[in-house]
Amino acid sequence: MSRTRALARAVLRAPVAGRTWREVGYQALALLLAPAGLLVLVLLLLGVVLSLTFVGLPLVALALTCARGLGRVHRRLVRRVLRIEVGDPAPRPRGRDPFDGLVRTLTDPGAWAQTGFLLVQVPLAVLGAGGPLGLLSAVGVALLRSPEGSPPGVPGLVLVVVVLAGPWLLRLVVRVQVGLTRATGAQEGDSARLRRSRSAVLEGSAAEVRAIERNLHDGTQARLTAIALHVDLARHRLRADPGGAGELLDVAHTTTREAITELRTIIRGIHPPALDEGLGPALTTMAEQAGLVVETDVDLRGAVLSPAIETMAYFCVAELLANATKHAGAERAWLRARATRRRLRLEVRDDGRGGADPARGSGLRGLTDRIAGVDGTLRLVSPPGLGTLVRLDLPVRA
Known part of the structure; x- marks a missing residue:
C-alpha cells in the first residue's frame, strides 16, 4: 500500500517537480542545438561524397572537429542544467604538422563517437521537445472540435492523462540522451583515467622504494658498518686490552639489536605480520x-x-x-x-x-x-x- 501511495504521489508531483522543468529547459536548449548538429552531419556527408578528391578530407576533418565541439556543449548542458556529472573524452589529438593533424583528426575515435551521438541526438531532441507539445496540441484541437454528443468530461480526462504522462515520456528521452552522452566519452575517459591511475601507482611504488632505500642506507647500513668497525677494533685489541675489546663487543652487540629492530620495522612497512x-x-x-x-x-x-x-x-x-x-x-x-x-x-x-x-x-x-x-x-x-x-x-x- 505504501508503494502505491508513493507511486501515485510521484505521478502527481511530476508535472510541477523541479527535475521536470530542468529537463524541459534541457530539451529546449537541445532543440536549439539540433540545427547545428544537422549542419555538421550534412557537412560530414558532403565530405564523404567528395572524399575521392583531396577537398573532401578537410571537410570531413572540419565536421569531426565541430562534432567534438558540439559534444562538449551537450556535456556542459547536462552538467549545468540537469545537474548530472558526465565524464569528458580525451583531448583532441594534435599533429606535428598540418598533414599529421589531418590524419590524427580523421582517425580520432572520440570525434567519430561524438558524430554518432549527434546522429541520434538530433531526432531525440525533436522528439523530446516536440513530443509533449504535439500531444498537448492534439488534445487542444480535439477539445475544440469535440462533437456535442461526446460524453462529458472525456476530453478533460484525456488532457489530464497527457499532462501526467508527458513528464515521464520526457524523462525517458532525457535518460537516453544522458546515457548516450556518457557513452560517447566513456571509452576515452576510461583510458585517460587508467593512464592517470597507472602513473599514480608507479609514482607511489617508486616513492615507497626510495623510502625503503633511504631507511636502509641511512639507518641499517650505517649501523651494520658501525658493527663491523667495532668488531674489527675489538679483534685488534683482544690480546693487548681484553677489557677494551669486551666494551667494543658490547657496543657492537647493542648496535646489532638496534639494526634488527630497524629491519623489523621496515619489514612491517612492506608486509605487516x-x-x-x-x-x-x-x-x-x-x-x-x-x-x-x-x-x-x-x-x-x-x-x-x-x-x-x-x-x-x-x-x-x-x-x-x-x-x-x-x-x-x-x-x-x-x-x-x-x-x-x-x-x-x-x-x-x-x-x-x-x-x-x-x-x-x-x-x-x-x-x-x-x-x-x-x-x-x-x-x-x-x-x-x-x-x-x-x-x-x-x-x-x-
Missing part, C-alpha cells in the same frame, strides 16, 4: 591498538582476498585512523568492513572536527590515487564540525 592471520583479525588488532576508542564491525567471511588487496586495505585503514587521531582530534571512531565475492567495502568514521579536503593534503590524495590503481574508489564526507566519513570500495583481487 598481523596480516598472516587475515585482514579481519588484523583490522581488529589495529583498532585495539589505535590511539582512540574504535568500535569495529568486521565481517569478511566467505571472501578470498588477494595479498595485495589485504595489504592495501590494511595500510589505508591505518592511515585513516592515524588522520583521525593526529589531524581531526577525534576521540572515537567506527570501523566497518564487509566483503562479497567481488568487492571489499571499508568504512571509517570519526567524531573529529571534520573539514577534510584531499586538495589541501597529500595523504587522502595519495590514498585516492593508490586505490584508483586497482579499480577502487574512495568517497569522502567531511562537513566542518561534524566528523569525517570515508568509504573505500576495492576489488577482492588486484
